[in-house]
Amino acid sequence: MAIKNNQIVLMQYELKANDNIIESNLDGDPIEFTYGKGQLLEGLEERIKDMNAGDEKEVTVPAYEAYGEYDKSLTEQVPINEFEGIDLEIGMILEADGDNGEIFKATVTDVTKEEVTVDYNHPLAGTDLTFKVRIKSIV
Template sequence: MAIKNNQVVSMQYELKVNGNLIESNLEADPIEFSFGSGDIILGLETRISDMNEGEKREVKVPAAEAYGNYDETLCEIVPISEFEGIDLQIGMILEAENENGELFKATVSDVTKEDVTVDYNHPLAGNDLDFKIVINKIV
């Protein structure tokens, strides 16, 4: 029986981007999520909605239906003085709070003596995602 909204799905997966393994739980415990609740990206949820228990599938989720297309306007140059006491490295993920107290993340994409370029795009933005999916259980 195919998955329906609000059912708990137990799933194993492998995620690759451009042929590079990003993460996998194929040899580990499955994740569990409530289908239709936004626990997983919508583009993946849409592509597994007709799967059944025990079924395996390879799925490609285009960037626009995953973490979005890369948006260069989401990069900002900030004076390095704003990061006093932090050993900045390119690729470092920074966490901060906005004015509303909401957490957000940014990736350091460049560091000079004067400035730091931070990128607010999701690290996988602009990338198509290739999944191997195994639906273990649907409750």
């Protein structure tokens, strides 16, 4: 029987971006989620809806249905003196509290003597994602 809303699904998966494996639990314990509750990327959830327990398939979720298109306006240059005491490196993920108490993350993309360029896009923004999915069980 195919997956329906509010069913508990046990799933194993492998996530690839640009032909690189980002994450995999194919050899480990499956994840558990309730279908239709927004616990998975919407684009992935839509592509597994016709799967049954025991099914395996590969699906591609385009960037706009995954973490969105890359938005250049979500980068900014910040004076380096605001990072005093931090050993900055390109690729470093910084965390800060937003005005509403929400934690947000930014990736350091450039460091000069005067300023630091930070990127607030999700690291996978603008990237199509390929999932190999195995449905272990549906309850």
